[in-house]
Amino acid sequence: MNWHAVQAIYMFEMARTRRTLLQSIVSPVISTSLYFVVFGAAIGSRIQQVDSVSYGAFIVPGLIMLSLLTQSIANASFGIYFPRFTGTIYEILSAPLSSFEIVLSYVGAAATKSTILGLIILLTAGLFVPLHIDHPFWMLVFLLLTAVTFSLFGFIVGLWADGFEKLQLVPLLIITPLTFLGGSFYSIHMLPPFWQAVTLFNPVVYLISAFRWSFFGQADVHIGISVVAILSVLGLCLAVIWWMFKTGYRLKS
Amino acid sequence: MIVTSPPSPVISIQNLTKTYSSGFQALKSITLDIRRGEIFALLGPNGAGKTTLISIVCGIVTPSTGTVSVDGHDIARDYRAARARIGLVPQELTTDAFETVWDTVSFSRGLFGKAKNPKVIERVLRDLHLWDKKDNKIMTLSGGMKRRVLIAKALSHEPEILFLDEPTAGVDVELRRDMWRVVRGLCDNGVTIILTTHYIEEAEEMADRVGVITKGELLLVEDKAVLMQKLGKKQLALKLSTPIDRIPTALAEYPLALSSDGAILTYTYDKQTERTGIDTMLNDLGRTGLRFTDLESQQSSLEDIFVGLLETPR
Numbered sequence: 164m165n166w167h168a169v170q171a172i173y174m175f176e177m178a179r180t181r182r183t184l185l186q187s188i189v190s191p192v193i194s195t196s197l198y199f200v201v202f203g204a205a206i207g208s209r210i211q212q213v214d215s216v217s218y219g220a221f222i223v224p225g226l227i228m229l230s231l232l233t234q235s236i237a238n239a240s241f242g243i244y245f246p247r248f249t250g251t252i253y254e255i256l257s258a259p260l261s262s263f264e265i266v267l268s269y270v271g272a273a274a275t276k277s278t279i280l281g282l283i284i285l286l287t288a289g290l291f292v293p294l295h296i297d298h299p300f301w302m303l304v305f306l307l308l309t310a311v312t313f314s315l316f317g318f319i320v321g322l323w324a325d326g327f328e329k330l331q332l333v334p335l336l337i338i339t340p341l342t343f344l345g346g347s348f349y350s351i352h353m354l355p356p357f358w359q360a361v362t363l364f365n366p367v368v369y370l371i372s373a374f375r376w377s378f379f380g381q382a383d384v385h386i387g388i389s390v391v392a393i394l395s396v397l398g399l400c401l402a403v404i405w406w407m408f409k410t411g412y413r414l415k416s
Numbered sequence: 417m418i419v420t421s422p423p424s425p426v427i428s429i430q431n432l433t434k435t436y437s438s439g440f441q442a443l444k445s446i447t448l449d450i451r452r453g454e455i456f457a458l459l460g461p462n463g464a465g466k467t468t469l470i471s472i473v474c475g476i477v478t479p480s481t482g483t484v485s486v487d488g489h490d491i492a493r494d495y496r497a498a499r500a501r502i503g504l505v506p507q508e509l510t511t512d513a514f515e516t517v518w519d520t521v522s523f524s525r526g527l528f529g530k531a532k533n534p535k536v537i538e539r540v541l542r543d544l545h546l547w548d549k550k551d552n553k554i555m556t557l558s559g560g561m562k563r564r565v566l567i568a569k570a571l572s573h574e575p576e577i578l579f580l581d582e583p584t585a586g587v588d589v590e591l592r593r594d595m596w597r598v599v600r601g602l603c604d605n606g607v608t609i610i611l612t613t614h615y616i617e618e619a620e621e622m623a624d625r626v627g628v629i630t631k632g633e634l635l636l637v638e639d640k641a642v643l644m645q646k647l648g649k650k651q652l653a654l655k656l657s658t659p660i661d662r663i664p665t666a667l668a669e670y671p672l673a674l675s676s677d678g679a680i681l682t683y684t685y686d687k688q689t690e691r692t693g694i695d696t697m698l699n700d701l702g703r704t705g706l707r708f709t710d711l712e713s714q715q716s717s718l719e720d721i722f723v724g725l726l727e728t729p730r
Contacts, residue, residue: 165496171526175515182514250510254569257474257504258527259496415478416436 168260169268176242176272187238188280191230195284198226199291202348213350216379219292224375225347226288231281231306232313232342232367233334239273239317240330247321247413256415262408266318273314274307281306295378302377308393309370313338315400322404322413341367346375351383366396424488425449426577426608427473432482434468434632442468444632445482450577455599455609457619457640459722460629466612467507469629470579474504486577500529503575507582507612509562513555517546520554521568528573540571543598560591567595571602578602580611584618596622616722620644628725635725644715652683652694654701655710664704670697681708 180187203219210218246252255265288294296302324330345367351359362368363384373389376382382389406412427450434443442465450456458466471477473484475495484491486498512520521537541547544564549557554565563583570578580599584592599609599622613619619626620640627637636643659678670693673682681701685692701708 165529167526167529167531171523175523178515178519249512250506250508251512253476253504253506253510254524254527256476257499257502259499259529260527261496411478415476 165258165260165264168258169264169271172255172265172268173272173275176238176269177275179242180238180272180276187234187276188283191234191280192283192287195226195230196287196291198222199288203291213353214379214381216381217292220294221350221375221379222348223285223288223292223294224378225342225345225371227281227284227306228309228345228367228371228374229339229342229347230284231277231309232338232370234280235273235277235310235313236317236320236334236338237330238276239270239314240321240324240333242269242273243318243321244324244327244330248327252414262405265408266315266404270311270314270318273317274310277310277314278306281310297380298377302374305370305374305377305393308397309374312393312397312400315397315404319400319403319407322407325413338367341365342371346371346383366392369393424452426452426487427610428483428485429469429473430483432469432472432484433480434465434472434477435480442632443472443479446629446632446634448627448634448637450608450610451625453603453606453608454624455603455611455622457623457626458610458612458629459616459619459626460612461726463631464629465632466629467581468632470504470581470610470612474502474579475499496529500573501576503570503573503578505566505570505578505580505583507585509559509566511554511562511565514553516551516553517541517557517565517568518550520565521572524569525572528575530573536574537572540568543571543601544568545594560587563587563591564594567598571598575607577608577610580609580613582612584613592618628722630726649684649686650692650713650715652685652711652713654681654683654708655679655712656681657707657709660706664706666700666704667697670700672697681706 199219199222202222207218207222212218213221246255285294320330320333324332344362345365346362351362351368351372354362369384369389369392372383373386373393376386376389384392408414427448429446429448429450432443432446433441435441446465446469458469460466468477472479473486473491475491475498484498487501489495489497489501491498515523518537518541521540522532522534525533525537538547541550544567546561546564546568549561554562557565567580567583578599583595587595596618599611603609611619611622623640625637626640626643628635656679660674661678663672663674663681671684673684674680675682683694683697685694
């Protein structure tokens with residue numbers, strides 16, 4: 164293992180976060196706070212409890228997931244796309260680095276950032292609603308697992324994208340709708356049976372469900388199924404990245 | 417073309433070909449050995465395959481067929497050992513923008529698997545006159561300074577082999593001088609240098625050996641001195657006392673050329689041959705009644721040789 168290189172890339176990426184602190188940390192916190200104000204306080208006060216949890220508290224896991232998914236993808240995709248865009252990728256490719264080390268450092272940094280962000284949002288939420296976490300250990304596990312999985316997905320997007328607009332495209336047009344429709348703000352049991360069945364094709368449902376289970380001990384989908392679903396997405400992302408490096412997709416001609 | 421070299425070349429390239437997915441064949445069976453500690457200049461016009469060749473050795477481009485070993489390490493099977501020995505200064509000014517000079521050069525050292533060593537970084541930065549810019553963000557630097565940063569990055573991990581891809585394209589005289597001073601210093605310390613350049617006079621001045629590449633083929637690899645000797649023509653220019661319209665028929669059999677104003681007669685000869693024919697030509701010239709007021713002989717430069725090689729129909 165070339166640990167010096169892994170450390171160099173990881174620290175480089177973390178330094179980028181510090182430079183863009185406002186964009187990386189502050190703006191998601193502000194937008195999440197706005198969700199709490201609108202959905203939690205203003206509208207939420209008129210909504211009765213969902214699954215015996217107050218609506219304000221109920222949306223906390225979904226809100227954290229919403230930011231975690233979009234930020235993991237944004238961080239990881241930008242991290243690998245930017246050197247491709249500027250051409251500095253030549254140095255990464257010519258360095259004595261394995262594909263695994265490249266992925267570990269970029270995805271590790273992206274996942275670290277979004278995990279920190281997730282925890283900050285959790286603390287912010289604590290200012291608006293009384294927080295209760297049934298399974299703190301599993302909460303952290305799901306937080307990390309989701310951050311890693313979607314950072315891997317972001318890495319794929321960053322390799323695939325051949326322009327800045329494509330970087331925005333996936334989080335904006337795919338992930339945000341899937342998260343909104345994945346039960347961030349409602350229990351899928353509130354949907355008519357047909358849409359409940361359709362929703363089960365949305366992988367984000369399983370993430371939010373599992374994460375919510377760690378908070379309140381109850382889930383839309385059985386926790387075991389959720390874990391299998393998350394690990395499947397993780398495995399799929401790893402397989403795609405493996406293929407990309409094997410073929411040199413968009414990296415090596 | 418197969419070129420044999422003394423034992424243990426530092427880079428050994430065997431039957432290397434590269435065809436891009438577009439179908440463009442950038443390299444056609446290149447076989448080349450680079451000797452340890454030499455300065456090797458790769459000359460060729462744009463699109464000749466120079467950058468592709470360098471990029472393959474450095475691991476940026478995947479070869480279609482053939483093998484490359486660096487200090488005995490295959491670049492595919494044993495890429496870590498191979499790449500750790502190499503520093504690359506790319507042709508394009510590809511730098512980060514928001515990092516400081518110090519950070520980006522230290523980053524490169526880490527990337528190549530070396531532990532932090534501020535003393536090495538300081539030495540590299542001082543050598544390249546970057547020390548007073550070490551805390552500047554790269555985006556604030558001029559093009560020439562960015563070029564220095566790229567060289568500093570390539571040297572940060574103390575490579576045994578340094579690739580310089582058109583390093584002096586568009587840089588000022590001062591930087592060029594600095595750069596060659598650094599290159600000579602590295603060479604004195606046993607670093608092997610492979611450079612491509614359009615400034616042939618620099619290859620002539622700097623290189624131990626020269627390879628000429630065009631359309632993906634290596635036309636020749638030769639010691640610079642031997643190349644100059646082998647292919648170098650000498651020319652004898654005679655300034656005539658009275659300009660003439662055309663070369664007298666009595667001199668038609670000699671390789672003579674007349675300048676457009678009819679005042680200078682140039683005799684081209686091969687200095688390798690024992691008989692240059694100068695004496696008989698001058699005798700015949702005397703018989704025609706032509707007189708000259710001055711004469712000058714000159715040897716063709718590497719540039720002339722280079723242009724001559726590329727123009728030769730193949």
